[in-house]
Amino acid sequence: MKKKEDVKKCPKCGSLNVEVTRTWNLVSPLPDKAGRITITVMGVFKCKDCNYTWKGVVSKLKVGGGVEVEGKGEVLKEEETRPPKEIVLDLDEILREEDEE
Ligand SMILES: [Zn+2]
Numbered sequence: 001m002k003k004k005e006d007v008k009k010c011p012k013c014g015s016l017n018v019e020v021t022r023t024w025n026l027v028s029p030l031p032d033k034a035g036r037i038t039i040t041v042m043g044v045f046k047c048k049d050c051n052y053t054w055k056g057v058v059s060k061l062k063v064g065g066g067v068e069v070e071g072k073g074e075v076l077k078e079e080e081t082r083p084p085k086e087i088v089l090d091l092d093e094i095l096r097e098e099d100e101e
Contacts, residue, residue: 010047010054017048023058036064 008018022044031037043058 008045010045010050010052012052013047013050015047015049018045019048020044020058021046021053031064032062034062034064036062038062 008020009016010018020043024042026040026042028038028040038060039062040060041058043056044053045056046053
């Protein structure tokens with residue numbers, strides 16, 4: 001589950017020494033062909049070297065199918081429809097990586 005590193009690269013000076021200072025979720029209002037909703041986790045990145053800040057995508061995930069049938073008592077395929085909780089874990093992992101550097 002290793003994320004692409006280039007998302008954390010400073011577009012100005014090319015440094016990888018950047019941190020995520022803020023994140024929020026963008027939920028697509030329309031489902032895609034497979035009926036899935038795309039949730040995009042956006043973030044504000046800050047370069048520790050040149051202090052440049054920019055916005056970018058931290059991670060993306062698709063939730064689909066199962067969400068709407070929850071009320072019917074059907075068991076969802078949780079492997080495929082990742083709960084939003086995992087976003088938090090992802091961010092936590094990114095932040096931890098920053099701390100280690
Ligand atoms: Zn920079």
